[in-house]
Ligand SMILES: O=P(O)(O)OC[C@H]1O[C@](O)(COP(=O)(O)O)[C@@H](O)[C@@H]1O
């Protein structure tokens with residue numbers, strides 16, 4: 001799809017108009033989701049602005065340090081967490097929040113409660129903050145069951161999410177979301193302060209030419225991962241080797257995978273048998289988006305969205321990307337099971 005040409009046809013569709021259009025397809029809807037999303041969008045704009053100023057404002061000092069005015073400086077991930085917690089609580093549409101930055105789930109006080117639970121990584125790619133490389137925010141949304149909210153509302157398989165998305169703070173600011181009817185990408189116009197639909201109905205290429213993994217962990221990989229990466233470099237069918245791209249920010253690596261195709265891996269290894277990435281606010285939202293775009297996501301054992309987490313910061317190995325590329329790694333794990 002020619003996204004540049006499509007951007008013209010979208011007639012300056014802002015994210016607010018887009019979500020209101022979606023809402024009008026559900027006559028029973030009372031606009032709760034639209035309000036929640038507008039608060040998430042506000043959080044993204046706020047963090048985007050802080051990220052853009054970080055190099056100058058010395059926001060990237062260590063948490064607890066003081067700046068020249070004697071004010072306490074906050075690390076960007078601490079600041080981003082505060083921004084999102086405030087934005088989500090003040091929406092009046094959430095009951096439970098799970099953030100990478102908070103050890104415990106946050107239960108919203110009864111008078112501000114609403115029907116959603118939001119799981120999020122307020123700032124993903126922390127190792128890239130200080131050098132100005134793309135970082136992002138990842139979020140997933142569940143509906144809270146009736147009655148007193150409890151951890152059971154969040155410890156659910158990823159397929160139960162009603163929406164997921166991420167915002168990438170890169171050379172421009174991009175917000176990618178899915179409410180279960182395809183994946184749509186918006187780009188922030190800084191002069192308008194509006195996210196404009198630039199990438200409607202994103203579909204990941206069926207097969208890609210890029211693999212993305214931290215190869216520094218290779219000596220500890222299991223057989224199927226090692227075999228897969230070997231095949232990327234030395235294809236047995238005589239085709240060209242895949243290119244390696246690895247930014248080290250999941251948001252940026254997954255965004256490129258979504259647009260260009262290929263595979264992103266954060267596998268298990270001998271040192272980290274559950275991999276590194278967190279199920280609720282990294283693996284699930286990205287898997288939801290990739291499936292909605294026509295790709296796949298696999299843990300080495302099962303479809304990632306079928307996992308049932310038992311604690312809020314649980315980790316899982318992850319292989320996600322183009323349908324055919326993920327099929328190949330699935331076949332290698334299936335073959336290992338038969339050896
Ligand atoms: O440095 P490594 O081990 O390759 O890990 C990179 C991964 O770690 C992360 O930075 C973890 O996320 P946080 O920065 O939110 O902790 C991912 O964005 C990225 O995919």
Ligand SMILES: [Mg+2]
Nearest residue numbers: 121123124125
């Ligand atoms: Mg992260």
Ligand SMILES: [Mg+2]
Nearest residue numbers: 100121123124
């Ligand atoms: Mg983080």
